[in-house]
Amino acid sequence: MTFKFSEENLKKIEEVRKKYPTNLAAVMPVIYIAQEQNGYISNEVMEEIASILDIDKVNVLSVVTFYTMYHTKQMGKYHIQVCTNVSCMLRGAYEIWDQVKEKLSLDNMGVSRDGKFSLEEVECMGACGYAPMIAVNEDFHENLTKEKVEQILESLK
Ligand code: FES
Numbered sequence: 001m002t003f004k005f006s007e008e009n010l011k012k013i014e015e016v017r018k019k020y021p022t023n024l025a026a027v028m029p030v031i032y033i034a035q036e037q038n039g040y041i042s043n044e045v046m047e048e049i050a051s052i053l054d055i056d057k058v059n060v061l062s063v064v065t066f067y068t069m070y071h072t073k074q075m076g077k078y079h080i081q082v083c084t085n086v087s088c089m090l091r092g093a094y095e096i097w098d099q100v101k102e103k104l105s106l107d108n109m110g111v112s113r114d115g116k117f118s119l120e121e122v123e124c125m126g127a128c129g130y131a132p133m134i135a136v137n138e139d140f141h142e143n144l145t146k147e148k149v150e151q152i153l154e155s156l157k
Contacts, residue, residue: 002044003038003044005048009034010052013030016029016030017053024059027049027059027060027063030049030053031060031063032069039074041072046061068081073111075118075120076112076115076116076117076118077117078116078118079119079120079136080104080117080118080134081134082096082122083122083125083127083133083134083135084097085128086124086128087124087132088131091131093131095146096132096134100119100149100153103150103153107119108121116156117156122135127142130142130143131143134149
C-alpha cells in the first residue's frame, strides 16, 4: 500500500526542515511524524520519507533500525518499554521485566491479539537517576516498585 503524508504533516515537515542545516539532519523528526501518522515505519513509508527529503532510502533505514522508538511493525495501542540497562538493572529492572511479561503474556516485541499492548525491552532511556523506569508510549514512569507497575498496568486495562 502506498504511503503519502497528510497535508497537515507535509506542513509540519516543512517547518522541521527549516530548523536543520540539511535534509539528512532532519530525518529523525520526519520519521517520527511518519510513525505518528502510520503507526509504524513500513518499506513504503521509508521510501516516501527518502523521496520527500531527497535522500537515499538507506539513510532512513539505518536510522529506523538503530533507534528503539521507531517501529517496523504495528505495535500495541499501549507500547510498553522496559529499560534493563545498568542503572535500572541494579535497581530491579529484571524483576519488573518478568512481571510485565507475565502480566501481559507477551515476550519481547510481542503484540497482544487485541492490539492493545506491546512490549519491548530497551536500552537506557536517559532516566537513570530515577531507575528503574518504564515508558508507556511517551509517558515515563520512574522510581518503580512492583506495586507501582501493577497499578500502571491495571490502569491501562
Ligand atoms: S539505565 Fe534505565 S534509564 Fe538509564
